[in-house]
Amino acid sequence: MKITLATLGACLTLASAQSKGFNYGSTDGVGACRGQYDFEGLFNQAKGLVGNSGFTSARLYTMVQCGTQNTPISAIQAAINTDTQLLLGMWASAGDAIINDEIAALRTAIDQYGTAFTDRVVGISVGSEDLYRSSPQGVANEAGVGATADVVLRYIQQVRDAVAGTSLSGKPVGHVDTWTAWVAPENAGVIGAVDWLGHNSFPYFETTLANPIEQAEGVFYNALGATESVSQGKPVWVTETGWPVEGPTSGQAVASVQNAQTYWKAVGCDLFGSRNVWWYTLQDSNANQQDISFGIAPTSSSTPLFDVSC
Known part of the structure; x- marks a missing residue:
């Protein structure tokens, strides 16, 4: 193929494009399973977000x-029907049988959907906050069952082996965790094994720090900087951040629509377009968090609860 300036420019534009999206759980906020119709509605809601x-x-x-x-x-x-990119996730804190099911589903999806699926994949995350949950901090906070670095490393290799020679081969494989987990020396091997690091950070929950909304931007970027300081030069993707629109006071952090907007304007507007970022969240999906809501838009409405313009 002849490479023209126009073709080269298009390729460079595609390569430099940053992902901009939301997190989507497999269930809704009360724990009901989401189906294709539900996901299509959510993806279209996000694409048409007013403002x-x-x-x-x-x-x-x-x-x-x-x-x-x-x-x-x-x-x-x-995602195929709505032309939505996907950052794939795999649950890695429930043992070998579950990760085997995750990998089986991934292989089936490759065979079933082909490049209509794989062309939309921007990356694969093996686990989410597993290292944090297994850490002393996670245990003290009763964060749930996690997985240690040696387990996550083994799962990363299994996923790489599973996609080798398929149309997902070459897609970047990463892991998502908190900054406190990334900076722990015992997790350095995971950093060495991944292509990118997923960074989850919520100043609202940083109760050991001064965390009122006025200082939230600084708290977030200090945490992001901590992750970047140990990333071995690998890209850091912001996989979760946000501020609750309602919920209990957390340290000095107050949950409110106004504060969620302030955080969006200060942090979100700075991130969007500058790096890969998935905001938390469009619609709540954690049935274990009934006393708090991070959802920025009402159900089935593309009009958000606050001004999301940047």
């Missing part, structure tokens, strides 16, 4: 459709 367009990427937490053993998640067909 700020271009949310065309979706971060998933699992490859498995809710309610099945290893059927590929229906968000894949929804």
